Amino acid sequence: MKYPVKLEKELTADHYQITVPDLPGCLAKARTIDEGLTKIDQAIASHMSILAEYGEAIPTPRSIDYYVNQAGQLAQSNGAVWAIIEIDISPYLGKSHKINVTLPELLIKKIDHQVAQSPAYKTRSGFIATACLSELQK
CATH class of the missing domain: 1.10.1220 (Arc Repressor Mutant)
Structure with a gap:
């Protein structure tokens, strides 16, 4: 599955905050975009492991357009960089x-x-x- 991730430069700090809108609470901080994509990939894997451990469903990702065009979200997206992280969810679907x-x-x-x-x-x-x-x- 391909999950959209949002990278935002923190104005008061020297790092990016990376979030996965389809996985609430799944985030990472990094000094560079490349480092951020690596860290969020690891965070997603950990998040998915926890969901699988508790028998929760794996959320279906939405498109970047969905989040950018969502009411009120456009103003918050200025300056954000969006990327796609592809995750093999098969290990989290059970035996x-x-x-x-x-x-x-x-x-x-x-x-x-x-x-x-x-x-x-x-x-x-x-x-x-x-x-x-x-x-x-x-």
């Missing part, structure tokens, strides 16, 4: 279970071809899980 799925042969060949061509998908199961998560986010 894997084997299931039996029946698919047409041509579809399986297309899936296998896509998995072979893209390093983003390590296995057929990973591809199917990603496709399912994408569909469930709609």
Whole structure:
């Protein structure tokens, strides 16, 4: 999943505050944007681990446009830098279970071809899980 992050330069300090609007309370502080993106990536992983530990749902991310255009948010966004952090949420969805799925042969060949061509998908199961998560986010 791709989560938007907001980086704001603190006027009274020499650092950025980085927040993840879809994950309330998930934030980091850093002297540079690059350092901030690394720190917020770690903060998101910790946040997701806590959600998984307590059996909470993983929040679906919204777009940057949603936050920038949200009523009253535009004035607060001046000077902010927005970025996208991609997080593999599969480790936070719980234990894997084997299931039996029946698919047409041509579809399986297309899936296998896509998995072979893209390093983003390590296995057929990973591809199917990603496709399912994408569909469930709609």
